[in-house]
Amino acid sequence: AQSVSQHNHHVILSEAASLELGCNYSYGGTVNLFWYVQYPGQHLQLLLKYFSGDPLVKGIKGFEAEFIKSKFSFNLRKPSVQWSDTAEYFCAVNGVYQTGANNLFFGTGTRLTVIP
Amino acid sequence: SQTIHQWPATLVQPVGSPLSLECTVEGTSNPNLYWYRQAAGRGLQLLFYSVGIGQISSEVPQNLSASRPQDRQFILSSKKLLLSDSGFYLCAWAPPRDRRNQPQHFGDGTRLSIL
Structure with missing residues (x-):
């Protein structure tokens, strides 16, 4: 079965x-x-x-992520964070069953706090 | 455009009482539907999914059940709530099985507190 690990539970950064x-x-x-992000x-x-x-995908609000197959990783990056990026971030992997339900397996989430 | 509605937003129930959370989707046909529970520090746990009316699959054994009486309606129920059922419940939808590689879209969630 699929599983997802997010090792950073809480990250605190300054703006920029x-x-x-x-x-x-x-x-x-x-x-x-x-x-996924939850503000x-x-x-x-x-x-x-x-x-x-x-393997390098770009998303909304300046975020990007790189898929490295050999490392089974999909790390999220942003060059300069803003206070408005404070949120919880979830990584998820698709698991396609015979039923075609496209179930997602989520990591435990990383809470990001950006200090102005 | 497609929208997903969940209600109620907040619910406080006594132990042993029944539960019914409702989720409806508009603007799409034959969606895949999902119920998740989000617990602090534990991420999202898939509880049930459905690929069609009356078709329910359970991912984890629990005190809850799900039903899909209509194509775009997904209901989460319990006959007798336990304290451990407290949490934040999210409904999600995705395009039907013949359109793979599509993300899931989430409702606003229901915060359930059991007293």
Whole structure:
């Protein structure tokens, strides 16, 4: 079965600092990978996704993530964070069952706090 | 465009009482539907998913059940709530199985507190 590990539980950064959140997954086959973000008091939103092609994917609000197949990783990055990036970030891996339900397996999340 | 609605937003229930959380999707047909529970420090745990009316799959054994009486309606229920059922419940939808490689889209969630 698939599993996802996010090793950083809480990250605190100052504005303009660079961000990298780690995500590792375990699955032997082809994967679809996602980063979701949950801003305080808001619903979970898709930040970016990887299905195939260029392993470096760009999402909304200046975020990007790189899929490194050999390392089973999909780390999220942003060169310069803003206070408004304060949120919880979830990495997720797609698991496609015979039913085609496209189930997602989520990591435990990383809480990012950006200090003005 | 597609939208997903969950209600209620907040619910406080006594132990042993029944539960019914509702989720509806608009603007799409035959979606895959999901119920997750989000617990602090534990991420999102998939509870149930459904690929069609009356088709429910459970991911983890628990005190809860799910039903899909209509194509775009997904209900999470319990006959007798336990303290451990407290949490934040999220409903999500994704395009149907013939359109793979699509992300899931989440509702606003229901915060359930059991007293």
